[in-house]
Amino acid sequence: MSDDINAVIQNEIDSNDVVLFMKGTADAPMCGFSAAVAHILEHLGVEYKDINVMEDNDLREGIKTFTNWPTIPQLYVKGEFVGGCDIIREMFEARELQDLLGKKGVSYSEAA
Numbered sequence: 001m002s003d004d005i006n007a008v009i010q011n012e013i014d015s016n017d018v019v020l021f022m023k024g025t026a027d028a029p030m031c032g033f034s035a036a037v038a039h040i041l042e043h044l045g046v047e048y049k050d051i052n053v054m055e056d057n058d059l060r061e062g063i064k065t066f067t068n069w070p071t072i073p074q075l076y077v078k079g080e081f082v083g084g085c086d087i088i089r090e091m092f093e094a095r096e097l098q099d100l101l102g103k104k105g106v107s108y109s110e111a112a
Contacts, residue, residue: 002058002062004058005058005059005062005066006062006066008059008062009021009059009062009063009066010066012049012051013076013079014079016048016049017047017048017077017078017104017106018041018046018047018048018049018075018076018077018078018106019048019049019051019075019076020034020037020038020041020048020049020050020051020073020074020075020076021051021053021059021063021072021073021074021075021076022034022037022038022050022051022052022053022072022073023052023053023054023072023073024052024054025050025052026038026041026042026048026050030052030054031072033071033072033073033084033085034072034073034085036085036088036089037073037075037084037085037088037089038050038073040088040089040092040097041075044092044097044098044101044108044109044110045107045108045109046101046106046107046108047107053072060072067081069081069083069084071084071085072084073085073088075088077100077101077104077106078104078105078106080104082097082100098110
């Protein structure tokens with residue numbers, strides 16, 4: 001992975017409380033897995049930055065290497081890699097995602 005892509009990824013993670021590296025955008029996801037995670041975040045009313053990895057092949061491959069995680073989407077909360085779609089879905093259903101957001105000081109609302 002190039003140092004440039006690594007720096008771009010680290011900057012996004014450092015500059016935003018919640019970052020979702022996804023295929024497509026929150027408004028127009030390009031895969032069901034990305035859509036599922038975006039939907040969970042929107043359901044919780046979480047403000048997050050969506051980053052479309054389909055716009056840049058170096059970014060798409062770089063995020064996998066950066067995290068040592070082979071799939072996209074990838075969710076970061078306050079600089080911490082949380083997981084991909086299956087993990088986020090399981091955490092949401094078990095209320096672990098809501099607990100994590102609360103512990104990290106990220107606003108969310110069940111009524112969103």
